Amino acid sequence: MAEMEVKESSKKGPGVKKSKKHSTRVDLTPMVDLGFLLITFFIFTTTVSQPTAMNLNMPKDTKDQQDLTKVKESGSLTLLLGKQNVVYYYYGNDPSTMKTTNYKDVRDIILKKKKSTPAADLFIIIKPDKDATYKDAVDILDEMDINDIPRYAMVDPTPDEYSKIQQTEQANGIK
Amino acid sequence: MGRAKIKRGSTTVDMTPMCDVAFLLLTFFILAAKFKPPAAIKVVTPLSVSNKVAPQKDFLMVTISKDNKVFLDMDPALKGDVLDELAKERNLSFSAQDKQNFINAQFVGVPISQLKQFDELKPEQIKGTDLPGIPVDSTNDELQAWISAAVNAQMGQRLNFLIKGDATSKYSTFSQVIDAFKKNDQYKYDLVTTSEQVPEGSELYKKNIEEQLNGGKKPTE
Structure with a gap:
């Protein structure tokens, strides 16, 4: 126990000053508070730092045209990832109809496409260009998960597309 | 009539045992926690909604730092075999001491030609x-x-390929890493990310709720 027994001694001579006796009992409530606060802190920090992993399956590189996956033009949406969080997208096979968007609005575009296309035809092509960051690629892959897109592929942009992106970036003053 | 006297107990509770318990638990958690070794390479992983925990066994982890350099880390249990196999494939020789140094080293951060000198460095010397x-x-x-x-060292047993990239690293480096894996006919990877909440109202969110309602079972397709 945290108390000590203090013996009362009444044998004091006259003129001896009575010293005031303080209780030796300490209130431990704040200490308990602190203890539990620390426990809570440690528990939270240990569980949160657990890293998670995201699956990624890449297709085999094939040189044979026969083996390539065929995508219906009506069902395809191409997303090009550029510099500074800009996403360019076009439907079907014609890069000249490219439009600009960002990572926030890309979800609506994907969902709209998903609703307007039969599930079997839907195919999203992701083309991160040389200047895109790793985060951009992960964000878009994550977007596929969030919107439950069953078929998508990650490929490099064609030189045509890359020069188109660069032109657009220059026109918009993105360095 | 004598009224029964109710004995008034003190309202102050002795907090000592509770304090003991609190600090005992605290001590236990601190001692039981595995401390992260101070990372020589700082990597901030991007966020994703994935909630799968990254595998901690039989892994080979490729780290991409924010200045687009590539480092390699692997399960300590595999290190010895991997070095032997590398020596065989590249016609190199490593002494027993070199091998021990390699196993003790935290990761591979240099070209193979500098590997021996690198492994002799102490963790504090590595920046x-x-x-x-x-x-x-x-x-x-x-x-x-x-x-x-x-x-080859794993001899057909399962090996988990982890890629831990910094959020600001360039996609082109990641692409080169993927190419290196592809050349070895490995097509399945786990990207290390920091977990994030699934946005409310999205398709995945609805799917997860459906799964919960079905008693944790995935809807049959």
């Missing part, structure tokens, strides 16, 4: 920013050699 990293360009793709050694 991520000074290291050259493993070459991944097409002329001298040493990462591919490492992967090949690891795959």
Whole structure:
């Protein structure tokens, strides 16, 4: 126990000053508070730092045209990832109809496409260009998960597309 | 009539045992916690909604730092075999001491030619920013050699490939790393990310709720 027994001694001579006796009992409530606060802190920090992993399956590189996956033009949406969080997208096979968007609005575009296309035809092509960051690629892959897109592929942009992106970036003053 | 006297107890509770318990638990958690070794390479992983925990066994982890350098880390249990296999494939020789140094080293951060000197460094002497990293360009793709050694050393057993990239690293480096894996016919990877909440109202959110309602079972397709 945290108390000590203090013996009362009444044998004091006259003129001896009575010293005031303080209780030796300490209130431990704040200490308990602190203890539990620390426990809570440690528990939270240990569980949160657990890293998670995201699956990624890449297709085999094939040189044979026969083996390539065929995508219906009506069902395809191409997303090009550029510099500074800009996403360019076009439907079907014609890069000249490219439009600009960002990572926030890309979800609506994907969902709209998903609703307007039969599930079997839907195919999203992701083309991160040389200047895109790793985060951009992960964000878009994550977007596929969030919107439950069953078929998508990650490929490099064609030189045509890359020069188109660069032109657009220059026109918009993105360095 | 004598009324029964109710004895008034003190309202102050003795907090000592509770304090004891609190600090006992605190001590236990601190001692039981595995401390992260101070990372020589700082990597901030991007966020994703994935909630799968990254595998901690039989892994080969490729780290991409924010200045686009590539480092390699693997399960300590595999290190010895991987080094033997690498020596065989590249006609190198490592002494027993070199091998021990390699097993004790935290990660691989230099080209193979500098490996022996690098492994002799103490963890305090290693600074991520000074290291050259493993070459991944097409002329001298040493990462591919490492992967090949690891795959052969595992002899067909499952090996988890982890890629831990910094959020600000360039996609092109990631693409080179993927190419190195592809050359070894490995197509399945786990990207290390920091977990994030699934946005409310999205398709995945609805799917997860459906799964919960079905008693944790995935809807049959």
